[in-house]
Amino acid sequence: MSDLDPGRVRPQQQYASLYTDLLRTVQELGLLRRRRGYYYTRMSCAAAVLVGIAVGAVVLGDSWFQLVLAVVLALTLVQVAFLSHDSAHRQIFDSAARNDWTARILSGGVLGMSATWWRTKHNRHHGAPNQVDKDPDVQMKVLAFTPDDVVRRKPFGRWLADRQGWFFFPLLTLEGVALHVSSIQHLMRRDASKAERVDLGVVIARLTLYVAAVYLLLPVDKATAFLGLQLAVFGLFLGAAFAPNHKGMPLVPAGMKLDFLRRQVLTSRNIRGGVITDFAMGGLNYQIEHHLFPSMPRPTLRRVRPIVREYCELHGISYTEVGLFSSYRIVVDYLNNVGLRARDPFECPLVATYRK
Template identity: 45%
Template structure:
């Protein structure tokens, strides 16, 4: 599957989105922020190397579960950097961004940047759109129609998906690795051989080190905990962004501005929230301007808020806990269709 680039949105000249784009460009918010990414990369790399150093020094001990939790929280930070590279937020050229993303994704955490970029850009092109957004075509139902119509094993999950949501996130890390391998085996990715080599290098280094230092039982428990925390963290980052927001039917003709804003939700917070969620708490701004560097998203927020108010477009922003509450209530509402209520 060929990757689709979402560096910039295409809109008719004179459209509402074009007006907003001009304001953003004039404010310099699409300019590169290499210094931010340099220190962010150094910080995250230091955390990863520090975690594995402590792992080696601790040896065959159950205290390694604390290291597993720590590394499970570091992996998503690499995923955020790979995500930004996939959107060409970091460097000016496709090659530089892909190389960075392959190191941050394939090598550091075992997730294919080629698969991620292709899959994720489909989501950006059709957010919350039935049959077109891969993020709402998985094990959870986001519409009552799908919940009622599905006759596969997923229907049982649909019936109780609000209760199963967080437990299922514990499997997300394994799902990301599996999807990466399947894509490298069957998708016509542009740099398949190089990505496969880096993914294999990650697997050999990760599994080799874990089983070299720990006994088999401790090693398996370490992997389950570390990958479980990784998946839970990733899922908790993505959950507030679109769940519970408007669902569009296939072929919906809503214009680009409204399609991105109406299907997205921002999460309020300060620098800690920004760092913890990798800037994805500014989901509306990110969807409107995918190539905008992460630190500029918070600066674009007031411009986008003002513009949406001028155009009468609802702009949804809530606290983190409220976003989870909204998402779970929505999933429960949909699940009632599967239960025949």
């Protein structure tokens, strides 16, 4: 795919050209074309289910069967979150503005979260996945991701870090609440823009109206159980879709520079599976391809996977793909043993090449 002669160019040029060649191939195959029909169908189905849940809640009235609807609502909102994610990555429309507005409507109006907060955080992650000084996803206060994080903690914190893998999935039940809180905190900054002030009004209105509707429709005990279950299931399933993608993969030390292709492939993990896995994980099971081509429509990721895998094998780049439950075992094991991991958890392939 490359016209460069490895014997006549410097290693930096060779590494830089690898992604360019792969991207050119993908573009020539038309794999970056928008799939608006797919997304219109997804959004229409999600809207229909949400309307059905609202009607069902009114019909059921004062009944513990409302908890079934709470679970269905949570799972539907997870799918809406995936759609917002795709729109924020500008996968749906050619127009950046239409993508951004769609993400803001889905995130703020339907989910009750800030699209601007999430986009800022997520873009930092995509720019430096698993880099300890740049990726916000490995800079959490609750979980320790590096040996240095463990060392800095007090005795109870170190005890918890040694067992944090077992607490990981129970903690995900709180992820929904954490996302709402983080969104509001971001939007309430003193230097928030006018657009963010508008987003704050939308998010607060959505959360207020939703909670008020639940408590007006149901007695306090059932309403509280409904909200608690909905938030717990939402956080668990959304977190379970994002968790296997990078946790337990190599960490990039602070200050280390890597070429784009290796940075994205070596720190990401794909999850094997079929249509059900694709649906449950919102296409995030093709994490390697998503990181290489963030604006690629979700249904195309499956098609580009064999191309990327073959390309990585051709150039000796490790391509990681495991089953879903295997990935969870890896995550739990890594988190439980993070304090025992090597101090330098990642050997840069560029440095290794230059050393030779």
